[in-house]
Amino acid sequence: MELLRTLECIPVDGEQSVRVDDSLVRELFANPESLTRIYREDPSQLRQLISDDESARDVIALSHRRGQLQKFRRLLSDDDYFDAEVEQAPGRRREAVWQRFFEDNPWILGVPLTGQLLTSWSDQKLEQVVAGASVVSVGKRADALLRTSGRIKSMVFAEIKTHRTALLSASEYRSGCWPPSDELTGGVAQVQGTVHRAVNEIGERLEDVAPDGSDVPGGFTYMLKPRAFLVIGSLDQLLGRDGGHHRDRIRSFELYRRQLHEPEVVTFDELLARAEWHVTMAEGEGDVVPRVT
Numbered sequence: 001m002e003l004l005r006t007l008e009c010i011p012v013d014g015e016q017s018v019r020v021d022d023s024l025v026r027e028l029f030a031n032p033e034s035l036t037r038i039y040r041e042d043p044s045q046l047r048q049l050i051s052d053d054e055s056a057r058d059v060i061a062l063s064h065r066r067g068q069l070q071k072f073r074r075l076l077s078d079d080d081y082f083d084a085e086v087e088q089a090p091g092r093r094r095e096a097v098w099q100r101f102f103e104d105n106p107w108i109l110g111v112p113l114t115g116q117l118l119t120s121w122s123d124q125k126l127e128q129v130v131a132g133a134s135v136v137s138v139g140k141r142a143d144a145l146l147r148t149s150g151r152i153k154s155m156v157f158a159e160i161k162t163h164r165t166a167l168l169s170a171s172e173y174r175s176g177c178w179p180p181s182d183e184l185t186g187g188v189a190q191v192q193g194t195v196h197r198a199v200n201e202i203g204e205r206l207e208d209v210a211p212d213g214s215d216v217p218g219g220f221t222y223m224l225k226p227r228a229f230l231v232i233g234s235l236d237q238l239l240g241r242d243g244g245h246h247r248d249r250i251r252s253f254e255l256y257r258r259q260l261h262e263p264e265v266v267t268f269d270e271l272l273a274r275a276e277w278h279v280t281m282a283e284g285e286g287d288v289v290p291r292v293t
Contacts, residue, residue: 065279068105072272075101076163076234094162098231098268099143102160108275109144109158109231153221155206157198159191161232163268167253168237178252184265187230191263195228228263235267 075082075097082097089096102109144158166181173179208219238253240246257265 062279062283065105065107065275068108069272069276069279072101072105072108072275076268076272094164095143095160098160098162102144106144106146108271109146147221155198155221155223155226157191157195157226157228157263159187159194159228159230159263161187161230163234165233166237167233167267168249172248176248176251178249180253180256184230184232184256187232188260188263188265191228191230195226195262199223199226230263230265231268231271232265233267234269236269 075085082094085097086092086094089100143160146156146158147153148156161183165183165187167184168178169181202223204224205220205222208216208221238246238249
């Protein structure tokens, strides 16, 4: 209503213009096609009004994030949809689907993973070479290279597998004890090796470089015991055949990851729940608890 009232006038078929009053506004909302026609005739004016309205931009941004979270949930829950995305991914790799999704939505990793705000190391690409021919000089790659925000920035590493990657082995090692899967232990070893080599090659801190090759005054990112994350699997793997909690599997997985100092293991559905909570809070619906299914 306020947006329409700010318009000086609205073109109408057969007339040059007409003053906007409450009755016209009510008529427009009663007939949405009228508003659509106005937008088609002069979209730039309505876009400018929205761009000048801080709250309108927030609504658009949140709406976009909601749409991306719907896609996130569909990738997790709709096997046919995920498989179709795999067919379109580079090399038809499952990991590439998630890599591309997080490239398009770095905020999902940047906000929910930790209490600190994380931003992408590079504006162009999350994945970076961090050892060998790396950000300092083919070597070790990190699926997502991030850093904390603030006056003092620290490097953060993330390795991204898929939601289908097994968390536990297919069978018990001993009664009630389910060992971590080869994929999980391999992913942990991969992250640890990547971080170790990066710290050895980069050193204590890395200096920012401007696009023209000059130094950025005070622009440093520190590598002091950097945090690292492994995004892998889904908690529904810990359920029983009938969908109930399998206590032995849950216990085995939680005890394993809680004892890890590096990296921190986060499942895809946990990441989705955190992102949904962030958007829900931004929308002012703090009393709504995001669901994890």
